[in-house]
Amino acid sequence: MYGEEPGINSIKDASAGRRGNAQIIMVTYAVVIVFMCMAGYIVYFMVNDSSEVINNPYNKRRNILAERIVRGSIYSSDGKVLAKTVTDSSGTEKRVYPYNDIFCHVTGRTANSMTGVELSQCYPLLTSHSNPLKQLAVTFRGEKNLGDDVYTTLDAGLQQVAYNALGNYKGAVVALEPSTGKILAMVSKPGYNPNTVEDDWDTLVEDENSQSALVNRATQGLYPPGSTFKVLTAIEYILENRSSFRKYSYKCKGSESFEGNVINCYGNEEHGGLDLSHSLAKSCNASFANIGMSLDINSFRKLCNKFMFNQKLPVKFEYNQSKFLLDKKSGTDEIMQTVIGQGKTTITPLQNAMIAATIANNGEMMLPYVTDHTQNETGQVVKTYEPVSNGNIIDKETADIIGKYMMSVVEDGTASSLSSFSYKVAGKTGSAEFDSEGTSHAWFIGYAPAKKPKIAVSIVLEGAGTGSQHAVPVAKEMFQNYLGS
């Protein structure tokens, strides 16, 4: 009864009414802060991540954008048009590729499932960064705005030279700038004509003559590396025998055997007394089998993994992973085969180019990329793609040593025809046997000028024969074109 007395009750109410308000205000601040973080995150996403995120093949909005924007052009680094959209008088758009099949894999296509740069830069090409007011005016006129243009790192001249040098062979060429990872050329043969790919599609897919013209051999073709792989075997040997590798000596009798497994040198040639450098220069299988049997396989596997075998590549185009499969359980025969580049190891031309470029770049691997920058219709740069390092794979000293060895391959070894230039070239040939009849893929990896490398190449010609005879001449023409004589 007394509790209901108004006076006492209202005094109690007044203080009770505010009880907990301090806590409520605390909670409110916390909520507002969390929401500010979320809003900030959304703004960050829009500014930094969204353009990257939406450029995904799963994003199906490109047809909507294509209704408003004329797809931008793709250029080579020297300003040649690789792809452009032409609109005829009736308003029908057609994508035109002036170089026909020369750039077909790397530039890609828009028809029949997008590929190449067309795919990796799909949304930038369909986005206009010209003056917003101008865009509005264009829209009011009922016209389409012009999408941004993409400038690639590709050198049109070099690409053509490589394309011609491959001749009628199936195969691939990759050229990188070692200090940046810029892809200077990327050829895969046979190609297809992206201008007529829609009409040719059925033939291309049926592929009666096993041409696999749609496959980009440069990034997707998996080949046995042949003797080019001896570069990695030599590196591993140097790393494991830092103090004694210079004293390595071996007397080649044309073959070597371990536990009844025999490895022969090419043409059973006897190379005689060899150190490590000459073992590589002469590409002596027997000597390398001997080296290989001394290696710590686990450590070798780790080295190869660092060189991005068995790894996903953080790149923006289709590729296959190169495979290095040796492990503790591998038998003697497999080890002997693998260290000379046969066995189960498979490699893409791109991967092999990355190995050469890493050695050329003092052991630091740069991730390969093909888009240099995008710019709007008036030429203002919208976005520049910076080189990205994949870390130091080997130390500078080791890179220097193996580089010298690769120079001796050119000076008095299997690639001697490259010694005629005014600058020094470093390289390694390979002849990778792929069937029991002894036919082989011709390989060459290398870089030039050896002192200050500007270009690293990787060349493979399917079933052509030896690297010296078939791959080295391609490299020669490319160096000639890119660096002069």
Place this chain on the structure above:
Amino acid sequence: MDKKEAVKKLSGIFGDMDVAGMLHTILVVTSKYIIIILFAIYTWHCFTVFLGSNIERKEKIYKRQKYLMYSIHFICSLVLYLNSLDTKIAVYYFIQLAFLVFASKAYPYVYNGLSKTLLNNMLMLLATGFIMLGRLGKNYATKQMVFAAAICLASLFIPYLIEKFQYFDKLGWVYAITGIILLALVFVIGKEKYGAKNWIIIGQFALQPSEFVKILFVFFAAALLAKSTSFLNVAKVSVLAAIHVLILVAEKDLGAALIFYITYIVILFVASRKAIYLGAGFLAGTVAAVAAYNLFTHVQTRVIAWSDPWSHIDRAGYQVAHSLFAIGTGGWFGMGLGEGMPGAVPVAESDFIFSAICEELGTFFGLCLILVEISCFIMFINISLKMQRRFYKLAALGLSIEYIFQVFLTIGGVTKFIPSTGVTLPLVSYGGSSVISTVILFSIIQGMYVLNGDKEEFDAQRENRKSQQGRRKQENRRKTG
């Protein structure tokens, strides 16, 4: 009729000049900027209304906001109509307009002295939902309109109920037991939808009991904790709250479980004023979250989809990835209403409506929407601060936390800020249960505000009388003592 046909038909009417086609383009292009500007002004006023206490100025702001809302609604409807030339859209426009006008007149009439900004916000959010749903599928819009109109009408009785049943706060145990039974009912007659078994189908209607129990849950916690925060009582109430949450976890309704849990912790913290409960609550929550992650694959899936949707884009990451595509492609100013591809995002009409809004109306619009939601929350909290009776104070607080935390879960989820939990954006998303419970939530808070206002006046009168009665009381006490 799709957009292209519509444009063609329009130009057919106007001859070869393609005047209509051009007008259409101009309207679609400019309208998205106009909508954003109008909505930005609206949002701005959501906050300026807090400044100062000039009643006339506030009244002006309420009016301006209302006209801004009608304008946005009109422009959006016009664009939708021109995109389809569907007379149904025109009819919808007038029905929706009638609803908005009716609600903005009827509410202040019944809820005497309500927070008008809050009412504006409720209607603005509903209108945004109508527009987006009308664009995503007329079916959704029809149903949403029916539900919204019905519940708004029914809510006009809430102030009467609050006043009539003054013993609301005596029923804590009843709320708890009713809530638990309703939630558990799903195990007996529930249906599974989107991976969570939290639906009850009655005839043509699919009900989500957790949406309604949400409100009962706040009443239960507020009523029992208002009475006492002794350790024993807290323990008892916590057990009951835990039962609610565990049932929801068992139904795989993670979003609702989280909302219930956080709401309870906050109510407990404010009721007891002991930070230790807050700390213990978050600690227990973290432990439970880690345990849930290790125990349940569906929790792992959500976390994977959040941490890296791109590698799992075919399955787990599909929704989040497509939501980000929508938001990113729409850009700051959107593709324009009817110009995007919001259909590419699964359940764009409900859980992922925020990405559909960002895609077509622009991320800038989306950010304004977030600010409007925050202003709702601040108004709720203001009301809670003013409440005199503990039960009302805690209930208003609990409802505000439920509301804003749900907004956080849905927007954070679709933008990949946090793992997605599959809850709706209150008032905007399609969903009968969601709309009904949110309108009730808004109305209850408004009702309490109104009631408190009455009481404040009453208190003021009482204060005056108190001084006169003071002496007499003391004498009385001495006598009875």
